[in-house]
Amino acid sequence: MNNKIELIDQLFKHIKIDCSKCFGFCCVALYFSKLDGFPADKVAGCPCKHLQSDFGCDIHSELRNKGLKGCTSYDCFGAGQKIAQITYRGKSWISSPKLAKQMYEAFLVMRQLHEMLWYLTEAVTLENIVSIKESLQSMIEEIKQMTLLKPEAILEIDIESHRTQVNILLKEAYKLNRQDKKSIQKTSFEKMLIGKDLRKVNLKEADLSGAMMIAANLKECDLSGALLIGVDMRDADIRGANLSKSIFLTQTQINTAKGNQFTKLPSRLDRPSYWEK
Numbered sequence: 001m002n003n004k005i006e007l008i009d010q011l012f013k014h015i016k017i018d019c020s021k022c023f024g025f026c027c028v029a030l031y032f033s034k035l036d037g038f039p040a041d042k043v044a045g046c047p048c049k050h051l052q053s054d055f056g057c058d059i060h061s062e063l064r065n066k067g068l069k070g071c072t073s074y075d076c077f078g079a080g081q082k083i084a085q086i087t088y089r090g091k092s093w094i095s096s097p098k099l100a101k102q103m104y105e106a107f108l109v110m111r112q113l114h115e116m117l118w119y120l121t122e123a124v125t126l127e128n129i130v131s132i133k134e135s136l137q138s139m140i141e142e143i144k145q146m147t148l149l150k151p152e153a154i155l156e157i158d159i160e161s162h163r164t165q166v167n168i169l170l171k172e173a174y175k176l177n178r179q180d181k182k183s184i185q186k187t188s189f190e191k192m193l194i195g196k197d198l199r200k201v202n203l204k205e206a207d208l209s210g211a212m213m214i215a216a217n218l219k220e221c222d223l224s225g226a227l228l229i230g231v232d233m234r235d236a237d238i239r240g241a242n243l244s245k246s247i248f249l250t251q252t253q254i255n256t257a258k259g260n261q262f263t264k265l266p267s268r269l270d271r272p273s274y275w276e277k
């Protein structure tokens with residue numbers, strides 16, 4: 001069991017965020033809005049006023065207390081370190097200002113590639129996916145190769161067509177993973193769940209993809225096998241909930257939800273330090 005967990009964690013190693021190897025791309029390249037929990041409204045390509053010359057954040061330890069949820073929940077899926085260390089081989093937007101604009105654009109494409117890699121990597125670890133395992137692995141390999149392209153070629157990638165193919169595979173992986181393959185109710189689950197109390201609803205293996213679950217009450221719910229891709233979980237109460245076997249859950253979703261020490265998470269995700277103890 002432990003070996004399996006270690007093996008899975010190893011697969012995710014290169015698509016987990018590592019700010020120490022990045023040049024603060026998310027704090028520069030993105031457009032932000034104060035309303036979304038960032039320190040100020042800012043245009044894309046302009047460094048945040050809190051970003052320091054060593055690419056650290058001068059208010060890092062206070063982000064949560066200051067209510068900067070946008071900063072604490074963002075996850076680049078390891079795209080930042082890939083752009084910094086592989087694509088541009090250690091050149092930063094400060095050391096190579098002429099390349100800065102291209103770096104920001106490449107970062108945005110890389111983030112989407114790494115996000116697809118994240119989901120596909122999880123898909124290959126699911127149960128009963130033998131019939132599509134080869135397709136998943138070849139898609140992973142294809143996308144990995146794209147992440148190693150030169151910046152000019154990265155900017156030419158047709159992300160949408162790849163995303164469509166990836167989404168078909170992910171949906172199939174979720175279906176194959178389900179133990180209860182006959183339940184129709186689970187495939188057509190309600191998507192507008194803002195503020196809903198779901199504690200008495202059977203959410204196991206439910207297709208919740210794209211659902212709006214802002215501030216929903218999921219306290220102590222069992223979300224094993226539930227499809228959570230694209231679910232908006234901001235302020236959802238997941239204290240004591242079991243998400244250890246939820247499908248396509250990301251660090252951003254976890255960072256924006258309200259959990260505690262009893263919330264069960266997959267080993268590849270980190271428990272936010274600011275969660276209730």
Ligand code: SF4
Pocket residue numbers: 026027038039048049050051052056057058059060068071
């Ligand atoms: S406040 Fe810190 S983490 Fe947030 S965008 Fe600015 S530098 Fe980045």
